[in-house]
Amino acid sequence: MTLLDVQDLSIVYEPRGSEAVPAVKHANFSLEQGEFVGLVGESGSGKSTLGFAITRLAKPPARISKGRIIFDGKDIAEMEDEDLRRQRRGGFAMVLQSGMNSLNPVRTVGNHFADIFAAHDHVLRSRRKARAKEMVDKVKLPAAVLDRFPGELSGGMRQRVSIALALSLEPKLMVFDEPTTALDVLVQRAVMETIRDLQREESFTAVLVSHDLGVVLESTKRVLVMSEGVIVEDGPSSQILNNPQAEYTQMLLSHYADPRAEVVELPGLEVRGSQITTSTRSGGLTGSISTDRRERKAHDPIVLTRVSKIYPPPRRGEDPVTAVDDVSFVLEPGQSMALVGASGSGKSTIAKLITGVERPTSGTVTFGSLDVGTLHRSGLRRLRQDVQMVFQDPYSALNPLHSVEYTLMRPVVNSGELRGTAARTRVLELLEIVGLTPVEQFAAKLPHQISGGERQRVVIARALACNPQVIIADEPASMLDVSLRAGVLALLEDLRQQWGVSMLFITHDLLSARVVTDQIMVLNGGRVVEQGDTAQVLRFPEDPYTIELLDAVPQPARAGPAEEIA
Amino acid sequence: MTEKITTEAEPGQRPDAPPVRTAAPAPPWTVLVRGAATVWSVPKARFGVVLLAIFVILAVFAPLIAPYLPTDNSFGRSLPGSAAHLFGTTAAGEDVLSQVIWGARISVLVGMVAGLLSTLIAVLIGMSWGYTRGFLADVINFVVNLFLVIPGLPLMIVLAAYLQGGGLTMIIFVVVVTGWAWGARVLRSQTQSLRGRDFITAAQFSGESSFRIVFREILPNMTSLIAGSFFGAATAAILAESGLSFLGLGGAGSVSWGTMLFWAQNSNAILTGQWVLLFAPGLCIALLATSLTLINFGVDGLSNPRLREGKGR
Numbered sequence: 001m002t003l004l005d006v007q008d009l010s011i012v013y014e015p016r017g018s019e020a021v022p023a024v025k026h027a028n029f030s031l032e033q034g035e036f037v038g039l040v041g042e043s044g045s046g047k048s049t050l051g052f053a054i055t056r057l058a059k060p061p062a063r064i065s066k067g068r069i070i071f072d073g074k075d076i077a078e079m080e081d082e083d084l085r086r087q088r089r090g091g092f093a094m095v096l097q098s099g100m101n102s103l104n105p106v107r108t109v110g111n112h113f114a115d116i117f118a119a120h121d122h123v124l125r126s127r128r129k130a131r132a133k134e135m136v137d138k139v140k141l142p143a144a145v146l147d148r149f150p151g152e153l154s155g156g157m158r159q160r161v162s163i164a165l166a167l168s169l170e171p172k173l174m175v176f177d178e179p180t181t182a183l184d185v186l187v188q189r190a191v192m193e194t195i196r197d198l199q200r201e202e203s204f205t206a207v208l209v210s211h212d213l214g215v216v217l218e219s220t221k222r223v224l225v226m227s228e229g230v231i232v233e234d235g236p237s238s239q240i241l242n243n244p245q246a247e248y249t250q251m252l253l254s255h256y257a258d259p260r261a262e263v264v265e266l267p268g269l270e271v272r273g274s275q276i277t278t279s280t281r282s283g284g285l286t287g288s289i290s291t292d293r294r295e296r297k298a299h300d301p302i303v304l305t306r307v308s309k310i311y312p313p314p315r316r317g318e319d320p321v322t323a324v325d326d327v328s329f330v331l332e333p334g335q336s337m338a339l340v341g342a343s344g345s346g347k348s349t350i351a352k353l354i355t356g357v358e359r360p361t362s363g364t365v366t367f368g369s370l371d372v373g374t375l376h377r378s379g380l381r382r383l384r385q386d387v388q389m390v391f392q393d394p395y396s397a398l399n400p401l402h403s404v405e406y407t408l409m410r411p412v413v414n415s416g417e418l419r420g421t422a423a424r425t426r427v428l429e430l431l432e433i434v435g436l437t438p439v440e441q442f443a444a445k446l447p448h449q450i451s452g453g454e455r456q457r458v459v460i461a462r463a464l465a466c467n468p469q470v471i472i473a474d475e476p477a478s479m480l481d482v483s484l485r486a487g488v489l490a491l492l493e494d495l496r497q498q499w500g501v502s503m504l505f506i507t508h509d510l511l512s513a514r515v516v517t518d519q520i521m522v523l524n525g526g527r528v529v530e531q532g533d534t535a536q537v538l539r540f541p542e543d544p545y546t547i548e549l550l551d552a553v554p555q556p557a558r559a560g561p562a563e564e565i566a
Numbered sequence: 567m568t569e570k571i572t573t574e575a576e577p578g579q580r581p582d583a584p585p586v587r588t589a590a591p592a593p594p595w596t597v598l599v600r601g602a603a604t605v606w607s608v609p610k611a612r613f614g615v616v617l618l619a620i621f622v623i624l625a626v627f628a629p630l631i632a633p634y635l636p637t638d639n640s641f642g643r644s645l646p647g648s649a650a651h652l653f654g655t656t657a658a659g660e661d662v663l664s665q666v667i668w669g670a671r672i673s674v675l676v677g678m679v680a681g682l683l684s685t686l687i688a689v690l691i692g693m694s695w696g697y698t699r700g701f702l703a704d705v706i707n708f709v710v711n712l713f714l715v716i717p718g719l720p721l722m723i724v725l726a727a728y729l730q731g732g733g734l735t736m737i738i739f740v741v742v743v744t745g746w747a748w749g750a751r752v753l754r755s756q757t758q759s760l761r762g763r764d765f766i767t768a769a770q771f772s773g774e775s776s777f778r779i780v781f782r783e784i785l786p787n788m789t790s791l792i793a794g795s796f797f798g799a800a801t802a803a804i805l806a807e808s809g810l811s812f813l814g815l816g817g818a819g820s821v822s823w824g825t826m827l828f829w830a831q832n833s834n835a836i837l838t839g840q841w842v843l844l845f846a847p848g849l850c851i852a853l854l855a856t857s858l859t860l861i862n863f864g865v866d867g868l869s870n871p872r873l874r875e876g877k878g879r
Contacts, residue, residue: 384773396764402783410769
């Protein structure tokens with residue numbers, strides 16, 4: 001039986017005072033009762049817009065310009081507000097990306113359930129408590145959470161609660177909009193498992209909207225691939241995985257690999273064993289730069305000796321938080337090292353300690369002859385000539401009001417004697433190094449005029465502007481679409497090879513760690529649990545935590561429910 | 567190395583490159599123009615702008631527009647409206663219409679100057695307060711709170727009475743002293759939230775000084791807030807000036823809407839049927855303050871694009 005039928009649906013965004021932008025173009029598909037379907041696409045592909053539209057949550061400036069959505073035999077566009085509200089039970093429900101933040105902080109979880117039962121009156125008054133218990137049990141939470149406030153639960157638990165709330169409406173159709181994107185890798189895996197189990201047991205129809213083809217292929221039986229508002233491919237998971245038809249799907253798939261494999265290849269980046277070769281295409285390095293290699297080569301190691309960082313207790317009566325616990329390592333000049341771990345493992349704190357943003361509670365951090373922990377203003381300035389950072393979020397790392405030229409000009413002017421024309425020349429040279437050509441055009445642009453990947457290149461160029469010895473890259477590619485990720489990683493790798501800078505690569509993504517680093521340190525709860533050669537550690541992990549992290553990497557090939565995939 | 571790069575990397579790249587500037591190429595102006603267009607696109611704000619423009623024109627061209635000098639008391643006393651004196655004359659024999667037109671000068675001037683000065687102080691103190699941490703921030707916090715808890719009007723009256731005879735400068739000074747603290751507080755909280763953004767950390771990593779970070783990185787991102795706080799401060803200044811003059815604390819010789827009200831009250835204008843004497847300056851004060859408030863609706867749209875999306879929600 002067809003539950004949802006989308007016919008020739010087009011959606012446009014019509015912001016006031018600017019031109020209308022088409023977000024979804026002529027979408028046609030239908031969902032059968034009990035199907036679990038994935039909706040995949042990169043940012044801006046219109047997948048979330050489509051997800052919102054089929055649950056009738058699309059809001060201005062989005063507008064359905066054409067087509068119909070038939071749910072259970074009724075056109076949802078014609079529903080009155082009260083009908084719509086009533087059918088939220090037993091009709092369609094949605095779990096949002098930030099669903100964990102959509103709980104009311106001053107009401108207990110139990111009250112949230114009570115509100116829903118009261119609004120729809122579909123559970124007998126005497127049964128409500130028991131029903132709420134059943135619901136949280138279904139998402140694998142203890143009954144005790146009903147008495148807790150949302151603030152007392154972790155992100156993963158809150159996301160489970162919001163799934164349970166949606167489920168308590170007994171929907172026929174559930175739309176999950178990036179339900180695990182804001183969660184930590186390990187939690188993401190656990191929540192996805194819950195969703196999969198629930199779907200199988202309750203057999204509601206589910207749509208999983210995600211940017212991550214790996215996650216989708218692991219869970220769903222059928223996948224719709226969207227690109228620029230168009231559904232480019234619609235087929236069973238096994239076909240998408242083994243025999244993708246659309247070029248776009250093939251491109252997406254090519255960016256997945258198993259970090260445990262003997263040979264890992266990504267477009268533009270390949271790793272054979274521990275021998276690393278990269279393409280020179282992405283960097284656009286010119287001969288004149290490589291001749292300066294000797295001058296620029298990093299010569300000072302970063303040495304951490306028994307470093308601990310303990311933060312004071314967040315609230316009175318609680319224990320102090322140990323973010324980093326007795327960590328020692330040496331980042332040799334020119335080496336690239338990965339710091340991996342789930343969130344809260346202390347990897348970002350280590351970056352803060354190295355850059356002098358925080359001071360260690362005990363132990364020492366030294367860079368060459370500088371003792372980073374004791375530096376004050378002028379010392380920190382000197383340190384930052386040599387140690388630079390690449391930030392995680394390219395959207396917040398650039399001042400929206402400054403042109404690219406100004407952003408790059410400042411570190412050039414601050415770090416050397418270059419002024420005027422010479423400084424401008426240097427800025428253009430930096431743009432050329434990171435592959436933003438034609439340089440004159442990019443120099444004049446403002447951040448909102450360039451894409452996320454280009455922004456991240458500007459951030460990298462800024463880090464290079466004062467000829468640093470060390471670059472600390474904090475999840476440099478995690479906010480980017482997969483197709484851009486490889487480009488940025490290739491650029492970082494090229495720079496390290498050609499310029500001989502050392503790199504500390506902080507990430508939770510083991511695949512990118514595998515392709516750009518030689519050494520790896522796995523952190524868990526502030527302690528180093530495993531370290532060594534990257535390929536060695538990832539191929540033959542010893543610590544259970546490392547194995548757990550590796551298992552959490554989404555694998556298109558490791559298809560879950562679709563048994564027919566061998 | 568400098569030489570080398572310049573000679574090697576630039577064979578033919580800059581045939582007619584414009585003169586090199588270290589500052590950003592003119593975004594401040596484009597931002598201003600875009601901001602003005604946004605304000606203009608809000609109907610309420612457009613009305614406010616037109617209203618303000620009328621008052622500014624009145625103030626600037628007062629000598630040309632006004633039929634007589636405001637201090638010319640050679641006419642009959644307390645005359646009703648006539649062709650020669652549209653609004654009649656005062657108890658001292660001055661032309662009311664001329665006084666209203668000349669009075670716009672003081673109100674507009676005090677509004678602009680006092681508004682600018684108190685915004686300037688609010689920006690300087692609010693932003694450095696928001697950016698610094700530690701002991702100094704606590705000291706500023708204490709001072710600002712002190713100014714916030716003192717009731718404004720009594721303080722103004724005391725100060726004005728103490729500085730009697732200081733004229734316009736005194737009024738402006740009093741208004742600024744009592745009016746900057748609220749703006750400083752608002753700007754501080756925005757500075758604090760911007761301070762945590764990555765691009766500020768990045769600026770620190772580029773070796774920027776604190777001064778530059780505050781005024782080149784943070785300040786431009788707060789333009790709309792500062793504009794809003796200026797219009798708010800200007801409105802408050804206009805009202806405060808009128809209030810002080812009405813209480814007889816303004817300059818005795820000057821003609822402003824507030825002093826007109828003061829004299830009208832003294833001469834019991836209402837009892838003699840000369841309601842225009844009270845009504846005209848009162849309405850002008852209200853309209854000028856309203857125009858600035860209306861402009862602020864447009865400025866709201868600047869800082870919060872969601873307010874521009876339309877009513878369809």
